[in-house]
Amino acid sequence: MKNNNDKxxxxxSLIKNVIDETKIKWETLSNILFYYGxxxxxxxLIQYGSSFFSFHNQAFSITELILEKAAxxxxxxxxxxxxxxxxxxxxxxxxxxxxxxxxxxxxIPFIMSIISIYYILxxxxxxxxxxxxxxxxxxxxxxxxxxxxxxxxxxxxxSQHHGITAISVIIMxxxxxxxxxxxxxxxxxxxxxxxxxxFPLYGIYYTIVTSVGYIVLGLTLRKQGxxxxxxx
Amino acid sequence: xxxxxxxxxxxxxxxxxxxxxxxxxxxxxxxxxNITKASEGNISVQLSKLExxxxxxxxxxxxxxxxxxxxxxxxxxxxxxxxYVELLENIIKSNNN
Numbered sequence: 097m098k099n100n101n102d103k104x105x106x107x108x109s110l111i112k113n114v115i116d117e118t119k120i121k122w123e124t125l126s127n128i129l130f131y132y133g134x135x136x137x138x139x140x141l142i143q144y145g146s147s148f149f150s151f152h153n154q155a156f157s158i159t160e161l162i163l164e165k166a167a168x169x170x171x172x173x174x175x176x177x178x179x180x181x182x183x184x185x186x187x188x189x190x191x192x193x194x195x196x197x198x199x200x201x202x203x204i205p206f207i208m209s210i211i212s213i214y215y216i217l218x219x220x221x222x223x224x225x226x227x228x229x230x231x232x233x234x235x236x237x238x239x240x241x242x243x244x245x246x247x248x249x250x251x252x253x254x255s256q257h258h259g260i261t262a263i264s265v266i267i268m269x270x271x272x273x274x275x276x277x278x279x280x281x282x283x284x285x286x287x288x289x290x291x292x293x294x295f296p297l298y299g300i301y302y303t304i305v306t307s308v309g310y311i312v313l314g315l316t317l318r319k320q321g322x323x324x325x326x327x328x
Numbered sequence: 329x330x331x332x333x334x335x336x337x338x339x340x341x342x343x344x345x346x347x348x349x350x351x352x353x354x355x356x357x358x359x360x361x362n363i364t365k366a367s368e369g370n371i372s373v374q375l376s377k378l379e380x381x382x383x384x385x386x387x388x389x390x391x392x393x394x395x396x397x398x399x400x401x402x403x404x405x406x407x408x409x410x411x412y413v414e415l416l417e418n419i420i421k422s423n424n425n
Contacts, residue, residue, distance in 0.1 A: 100331070101423035104416040110341060111413060114348035118355070118363060 122255075122317055124178040125197060128171070129247070130314025132201055135167045137307035144303075147293050172202050193254055200243045208236055234275075237302050241271045244309055251313055255320040260313070267305055274298035329411040331419070337383050337405075338412050342366050343374050347383055347409055350401035354387070357397060375399060383408065 142160060179194055212232045248264030251257075274281075275298040282294040329335075337343050342364060349355060349363045360371055378384040383405035387398045401409075 099423075100419050104419040104423075107338075107344065108413065108416050108420070110344055111348045111409075114345050114363065115351050118349045118352045 122320065124182060125194065125251075126314045126318035128175055128178070128197060128201065128314075129251075129310050129317065131171055131174070133307050133310030133312075133314060135171060136303075136310065139164050139167075140303045140307055144295075168202070168205075175202065193250060196250060197247065200247050204239070204243060208239060212236070237299075238271075238275065240306055241268065241302060244305055248309075248313055251317050255317060257316070257320055260316060267309065271298065271301060271305065274301050329408070329415045331415065334412070334415070335381070335408060337378055337381055337408065340374070342370060343378060346371070346374055346378060346399075347401060347405055350384065350399060351406070351409070354398045354400045356399070360399065378405070 139160070146156060146160075175198055179191075179198070182194070183191060212229075215228045215232060245264050245268040248267070249261050252259070252261030252264065278297055281297045283297065283300065284292050284294050286292040337347065345364045345366075346360060349360060355363070357368075357371070360375070361368060364371060375384060375386075379386060382402055385400050385402050387400065389396050389398070
């Protein structure tokens, strides 16, 4: 016959297992999206800033590229650290969501970078290289917006916050309209009397979505998670 | 809460599983079925008892033209669960001393 101690241990274990099975640890997921948005925002500000102040040269581009890749690697290390820490205790649904998030934020952009490098390397003609590069940039932008859309839909579904899902559909639709119908519309900024720089509307929209969009998504998820898990 | 007056809500593993699964937020019947792996009839009976005792509350809404019932733990249910966990911890501590 079981004594009270064994019964108590059994009951505690049952409660703990059920709570672990059902609880979603929103903190990591919301942090990754938030930091990803902040990282994008910083690099966009640097890029736009460099265009305004005309200090865009080859050395600057290389430094910026190295810093950007280092930031992505840093975020990936944070993701892997959180993933390994939570894998032992989190439930399979949450781990599945974390896996998807990793694929969307790191694996797909990595594969796309490899494809871009490959296309540029196989073309020896500079004209074709420039055209390929331009096409690839456009494809990468569309792919990143689609990835944001998927990320937002997943977050909307797991948090049962239907507003997120609805807004992500609107964001996606606006991007498709801007990049097709208003493809040539741009905002112009005069540097001197003879020189000016143009910022395509869809490009500006893209930078806002992939920076501010991820920041808002991360903050919304954090707020939602706190209310679901009973933290004020 | 004392050892001799443990509420009926915690007397069956299924009732305890149902209450614990609602700690992290509201769930519908199918969610609860997936978590507890119990039969629909048994879950339904236990949920109705827990609702009558004030541990669980349900909210009905129409989703995709279908009736959807979402179950939540009440403040009373949460307090009682916390007290029960505290009691279990005390039993383990006293037996280990």
